[in-house]
Amino acid sequence: MADNVEIIPSDDPVDEKYRVYASIAFALLLLGVGIPLWWHTTAVPRVALPYSGIDDLSNLELKILSTITIASISKSRGELLAEEISREFKNCELYKIVIRNKQISRDLTSSAFTPSDHEEIARDFDVKEGEILLLEAPNLDKVLVGSNRSVFFPSDTSGFKLTQLLSQWILRNESLALTRNALTDPTKYRLDDENRRRFPASSAYDVLLTVINPEPEKLNVDWDLPKLVKDYLEPFLDHVASIATFSVKSQWLYLMPLDVRPKQIPDNSVLGRHYALSEDVLPQLITPFEKKIASQVSRHPCINLITYMAPCEHAPIHIYTREGHKTKFMHNLEGFLSPRWGAVAISNPDPQACAESKENEIIKSNVSPAAVMGAFVTQLRLLLGIPDPNDIIGGAQVSPLVDSKPRQWELDALLRVRAIEQLTSAKLTLQSLAQLLKEISNIVITDTVANRIKSALELVQQSGDQLERGQLTQGFLLSKEAFITAEAAFTDPSLLALLYFPEDQKYAVYIPLFLPVMIPVLLSLKKIKRYYFSGHFWRTGFNFFSNVSS
Numbered sequence: 212m213a214d215n216v217e218i219i220p221s222d223d224p225v226d227e228k229y230r231v232y233a234s235i236a237f238a239l240l241l242l243g244v245g246i247p248l249w250w251h252t253t254a255v256p257r258v259a260l261p262y263s264g265i266d267d268l269s270n271l272e273l274k275i276l277s278t279i280t281i282a283s284i285s286k287s288r289g290e291l292l293a294e295e296i297s298r299e300f301k302n303c304e305l306y307k308i309v310i311r312n313k314q315i316s317r318d319l320t321s322s323a324f325t326p327s328d329h330e331e332i333a334r335d336f337d338v339k340e341g342e343i344l345l346l347e348a349p350n351l352d353k354v355l356v357g358s359n360r361s362v363f364f365p366s367d368t369s370g371f372k373l374t375q376l377l378s379q380w381i382l383r384n385e386s387l388a389l390t391r392n393a394l395t396d397p398t399k400y401r402l403d404d405e406n407r408r409r410f411p412a413s414s415a416y417d418v419l420l421t422v423i424n425p426e427p428e429k430l431n432v433d434w435d436l437p438k439l440v441k442d443y444l445e446p447f448l449d450h451v452a453s454i455a456t457f458s459v460k461s462q463w464l465y466l467m468p469l470d471v472r473p474k475q476i477p478d479n480s481v482l483g484r485h486y487a488l489s490e491d492v493l494p495q496l497i498t499p500f501e502k503k504i505a506s507q508v509s510r511h512p513c514i515n516l517i518t519y520m521a522p523c524e525h526a527p528i529h530i531y532t533r534e535g536h537k538t539k540f541m542h543n544l545e546g547f548l549s550p551r552w553g554a555v556a557i558s559n560p561d562p563q564a565c566a567e568s569k570e571n572e573i574i575k576s577n578v579s580p581a582a583v584m585g586a587f588v589t590q591l592r593l594l595l596g597i598p599d600p601n602d603i604i605g606g607a608q609v610s611p612l613v614d615s616k617p618r619q620w621e622l623d624a625l626l627r628v629r630a631i632e633q634l635t636s637a638k639l640t641l642q643s644l645a646q647l648l649k650e651i652s653n654i655v656i657t658d659t660v661a662n663r664i665k666s667a668l669e670l671v672q673q674s675g676d677q678l679e680r681g682q683l684t685q686g687f688l689l690s691k692e693a694f695i696t697a698e699a700a701f702t703d704p705s706l707l708a709l710l711y712f713p714e715d716q717k718y719a720v721y722i723p724l725f726l727p728v729m730i731p732v733l734l735s736l737k738k739i740k741r742y743y744f745s746g747h748f749w750r751t752g753f754n755f756f757s758n759v760s761s
Contacts, residue, residue, distance in 0.1 A: 231742045234735035241732050249721065255653045258661035264668050265645045268638045271671070273391070274307045275627060276681035277382060278342045282313045284349070284366070289314065292345070295370030299378060304388045305631065307679065320348045326355060326610045333361035341623055341683035343381060345373060354607035356380070356600070359619045376604050381620050383598075387631050394635045408550040409596040410512055412632045414695045415456040417513040418444065419553075420587075421504050422461075425468045426522040430560065431575045436461035443584035444516075444591075447615035451595060451622070453684070454629050454691075458511075462504070469519070470499040473528055481562045486528045488557075490538075493530070493547050496555065514594055515553030516587045520576060523565035528557050544578060546586055554590035556583050588615050596628055597621050623683060630678060630687040633694035637671050640697040655708040663700035667693050 279296060283289035289312040300308040323329045329348055338344045338360040348355070348363040354376060355363040362381070364373060378384055386405060393400040410416065420440060424432050440459050448457040473486035500517055507513070521528050530538045530545045538545065546556040558578040568574050593599060597617055600609045612618070617625075641664060648654055670693035677686035 227742070231739055234732070234739055238732050238736060238739070241728065246725075249725075255655055257648075257652075257654075257656040258658055260645065260648065260656065260661055260664055261668060262645055262649070265641050265664075268642060268668075268671065271638065271675060273305060273631065273634060273675050273678065275305055275387075275630075275678045275683070275686075276307045276309065276341070278309045278311065278681060279345060279377070280311045280313060280336065280338070280342065281345045282315045282336065283345075283347045284315060284317050286312070286314045288347075288366075292370045292373065296374050296377065299374040300382075300384070303384050305391070306382060306384055315347070317349070320346070320350065323348060324350050326357065329355065329363045330357050330359060330361065330610070333357060333359060333363075336361075341627075341681055343377065343620070354604075356603065356607060356609045356620070357618075358610045358613060360623065372604065372606065376607060380598070380600065380603055381624065383624055383628070387628055390628055391631050391635050394632065394639065405596070405598055408548070408593055409628075410514065410551050410594055412629060412636055412694055413455060413512050414691070415458065415511040417509045417511050418448070418457055418459045418591075419504065419513055419515050420444065420459065420461040421464060421500075421515065421517045422520065423464045423467050423500075423517060424520045425466060426524075427465045429571075429573060430520055430522055431573050432520055433575075434580050436463070439580050439584055443581070443588060443615070447588050447591060447617075450616050451625065453687070454595070454625060458509075464503055467499075467503055469496060469525075471495050473525060480527075481566045482527075486525050488528060488530050488545075490530065490533055490547075493555075494549070497549055497552060500555070512551075513553075514591065515549075516590070517553065517555045518583055519555065519557050520578075521557055521559050523560055523568065523574060526565060527559035527562060530557075544582060544586065546590070548590050548593060551594075553594070554587060556586055558583065592617070596625050598624075626683055626687040630674065630683075630690040633687075633690040634671055634674055637667055637690070637693040637697040640694075640701050641667055641671070644697075644701050653714060655705055657703075657705045660700050660703045660705060663696050663703070667697040667700060670696060 281289045281292050281296075283292065293310045293312055297308065297310055300306055320329070320332060323332055329346070329351075333344055333346055336344050336346075340360075342360055344361040346361055346363050347366060349366050351363055351365045353365065354368055354372065356376070357363065362373070362376065386403065389400060389403060390406055393402050393406060420436060422432065422434060422436065424430060440461055444459055448459065451457075471488065471492050473488050475484050476487050477484050500515070504515065504517070528545060530547060532538060538547075544556055544558055546554060548554045558576065560574055561577045564574050564577070589599075598621075600621075603609055610618070644664065648656060670689050674686050674689035674693055677689055680686075
């Protein structure tokens with residue numbers, strides 16, 4: 212029986228051939244299909260970005276075109292003023308000034324004496340957004356800055372005073388340049404008071420009106436907050452709605468005393484004393500207020516407007532400067548502003564009512580809510596970036612405000628500073644994001660992020676073009692959209708998808724899986740090479756074909 216068993220030699224060419232073919236199949240399957248498939252499925256998806264265009268933003272020079280029309284009675288006088296103004300703004304960083312001269316008749320302004328008379332004459336010149344009219348007015352004794360985009364000057368006004376007025380208050384070229392430079396290099400440039408006070412650029416703001424009554428059982432405050440918001444705050448915010456979306460909220464807080472104890476000072480008043488708060492301790496009032504008013508419930512910046520109703524036991528409260536002087540605010544009302552946070556008003560009760568009140572008697576607040584709202588509107592102007600013209604150039608006056616509506620030249624100045632701020636922020640955001648994506652190669656770049664980056668880049672360029680053409684509103688709106696789009700791209704959640712799964716971890720996870728399979732395949736490559744290049748393959752093939760032919 213054993214004689215019938217056929218023993219196949221270990222070096223049988225047919226058996227060796229099949230083993231080689233099996234090794235080739237395994238190698239092709241692993242090296243040709245497995246590894247490429249693994250590489251493709253574990254690769255980080257990254258859409259191409261316009262890195263060169265983003266790098267070119269460093270060379271982008273923003274210029275705002277502003278046309279100044281000089282309407283003077285004497286042609287030579289107008290030409291002299293134009294020459295002096297051109298010399299002043301020749302090396303201006305952010306402005307491209309175009310000056311036009313126009314000669315007018317003396318009879319045009321001979322019957323104008325009041326600000327309203329001059330404003331009526333200026334309407335015939337059709338001054339557009341971003342433009343300025345300098346109109347000679349012989350009947351005036353000092354320079355008058357109108358409510359629109361007009362400046363009226365007496366015939367003897369020097370060109371230096373007009374250029375100083377234009378530079379520091381209407382065009383504000385130095386403040387604009389500081390805004391841009393401080394954002395670009397914050398360690399080199401020191402912000403001025405206006406830039407430190409102004410809220411940073413945002414697409415939306417929350418305005419939170421809070422009335423704090425620490426002793427409601429002793430002080431009665433019957434304010435209608437929704438009506439006050441509707442009558443005073445919303446009209447002003449509607450006029451500046453182009454810069455952002457404003458959401459106004461109001462609330463009452465009770466049983467919340469001041470954490471800082473004012474210092475009692477004797478005086479000759481009805482109560483025989485008052486309480487003093489130094490300017491140095493005012494920041495300490497903000498922290499306890501911040502804990503209670505819940506201003507962090509929104510992701511947008513919150514502008515806080517707080518009225519603290521002082522009780523009779525610690526009233527009246529007065530704020531003292533560091534030099535020891537009382538601050539001058541208004542009757543029964545003290546207040547201060549906290550940069551980029553909000554404003555606080557301290558309402559003092561009537562001293563006579565406090566002196567005549569009996570124990571456990573409820574005192575009714577006599578503070579006018581209209582006065583408080585007026586103070587808050589004034590503080591809102593400063594917090595949003597509209598400068599206070601009270602300290603305007605000496606020898607000049609400003610037309611009074613009509614209700615809460617800002618002056619047109621103030622709105623133009625606000626659009627300019629916001630456009631520069633938003634364009635600079637968008638540019639820095641895009642450059643920071645591009646640098647981050649270059650340095651960390653395993654961050655996912657989705658189509659959504661790439662489209663936002665490309666869109667923001669185009670919007671920055673379009674906004675700069677519109678500003679250079681003098682289209683102030685359109686340039687601002689494009690800068691606002693560029694700012695929002697760039698921020699959306701930078702904060703997109705998909706950028707963090709594989710941030711904590713770098714390349715070395717990928718290899719550390721998959722190599723233990725592939726290595727046991729790879730070792731036999733790699734070793735079989737040596738056998739495949741020996742089989743095809745040692746001559747055995749050619750001898751076997753020759754014998755195979757010889758047997759077939761016979």
